[in-house]
Amino acid sequence: MALFRDRSNAVPSSTTGRPTWPAVHAERAALVADLTGLTDEQWTTPSLCPGLSVREVLAHLTAGASLNALRWFVGVVRCRFDFEKQVAMRLAEQLGATPAETLARFRGVVRSTTAPPLPKVALLGEIVVHGEDIRRPLGIDHDYPxxxxxxxxxxxxxxxxxxxxxxxxxxxxxxxxxxxxxxxxxxxxxxxxxxxxxxxxxxxxxxxxxxxxxxxxxxxxx
Known part of the structure; x- marks a missing residue:
């Protein structure tokens, strides 16, 4: 779940271009479709992120699509530069009271172009990797280009x-x-x-x- 773990390695130049928003939006929409109709029990399934359910990982994705650079920085300062604490705080903000609300909040950011200050390819990586963190434990297969x-x-x-x-x-x-x-x-x-x-x-x-x-x-x- 750590978003910032090691800044010592440069990001390859080929990954720093304009974000592939159509691909990000398409993968978000596909995840919404896959998760529509889950039972309450399925929403509590442990994800591949240790300690988090599939519902909590989805809330984390919503947080990432709702957080611009200024809000990200304010949160980092508020959490005294504890990045894990910042992630947990933003997840809790987006979880909602029920699984239906969690899914509705994610559906609402499917076409968002708001993003924290991450390398551009990481925006695509977030939805693919965390999407698989959710899908694999649920037995859902998804084909990617x-x-x-x-x-x-x-x-x-x-x-x-x-x-x-x-x-x-x-x-x-x-x-x-x-x-x-x-x-x-x-x-x-x-x-x-x-x-x-x-x-x-x-x-x-x-x-x-x-x-x-x-x-x-x-x-x-x-």
Whole structure:
């Protein structure tokens, strides 16, 4: 859940352009469709984010789409530069009284272009990674354009800025089976671009979808 963990690595220049808002909006809309009709019990399902339910992760996504740079900075100061506390505070603001309200609030920001001061590709990464944090435990499959997940794989494996990704896959060779993504040298980790991306961000469940001598090394780092 940490949004700011390590600022020591530069973000690749290819990730700092204009945000791909149509893709972000499309993925938000798809998530709304997938979550419409969940039972109250399903909303309490533990997500892939430790300690958070799928409902709470959705509230976190709403918070991110409602928070501009000024409000983000004010919150950081209010939380005495404790970024985890800031995330928890904003999540609580958007949770609502019921699951229906949580979903309605997210539906209301589907087409938002408001964003905290994150690298542009991270705005897309938020909805994809956290969307999978929600979908996987619920058994919901979703297809992503290969160019979208390839962009995210490039980002997360080449930087520790948002999440510890580059360090997690150091010394491994990653090869996608469904697209052009490949990087690194060392023991092989092979699988779909989405599985590689999610495992790179520390979602150990996706290691089950990968093959190669490097999988157990990657799993041990999650």
């Amino acid at each position: 290969i160019e979208l997940v390839t962009q995210l794989a490039d980002f997360y494996t080449s930087s520790d800025l948002m999440l510890v990704g580059k360090s997690r896959v150091a010394g491994l060779r990653l090869v996608a089976t469904d697209g052009p993504f490949t990087t690194g040298e060392g023991p092989l980790v092979s699988g779909t671009t989405l599985a590689i991306t999610m495992a790179t961000t520390g979602r150990v469940a996706y290691c089950d979808d990968l093959t190669g001598d490097g999988v157990e090394i990657l799993r041990s780092r999650s």
